Amino acid sequence: MALEVKYGDIRTEVIGKLDEQKGEMETVLGKLEATVGEIPTYMEGNATDAFMLEFEEIVSKVYAKLNDSIGAFAAQLEDV
Numbered sequence: 001m002a003l004e005v006k007y008g009d010i011r012t013e014v015i016g017k018l019d020e021q022k023g024e025m026e027t028v029l030g031k032l033e034a035t036v037g038e039i040p041t042y043m044e045g046n047a048t049d050a051f052m053l054e055f056e057e058i059v060s061k062v063y064a065k066l067n068d069s070i071g072a073f074a075a076q077l078e079d080v
Contacts (some may be wrong), residue, residue, distance in 0.1 A: 010077055018074040022067055029063045 036055045040048055 005080060010080070015074045015077050018070055018077075022070045022074070025063060025067050025070070029060070029067070032059060032063075 032055075036052065039051055
C-alpha cells in the first residue's frame with residue numbers, strides 16, 4: 001500500500017492546530033505562573049517556599065515538556 005499524504009490538509013488541520021494549541025498552552029502557563037507568583041502576597045515562610053517550589057518542579061516542567069513535545073511532533077509532521 002502506498003503512502004498517501006494530503007500535505008495541505010495536514011498542514012492546516014493538524015500542524016496549524018497544534019501550533020495554535022501550543023500557543024494557548026503557553027498563555028495558560030503564563031497565567032498559572034502569575035497566579036502562583038501572588039502566593040507571597042498572602043502568606044510567607046516555609047509553606048510559601050514549598051508551594052512555589054512544588055509548582056516550579058511539577059506544573060511548570062510538565063507544561064514545558066508537553067509544549068516542547070507538541071512542537072516536535074508538529075515539526076515531524078512537517079518533515080513527512
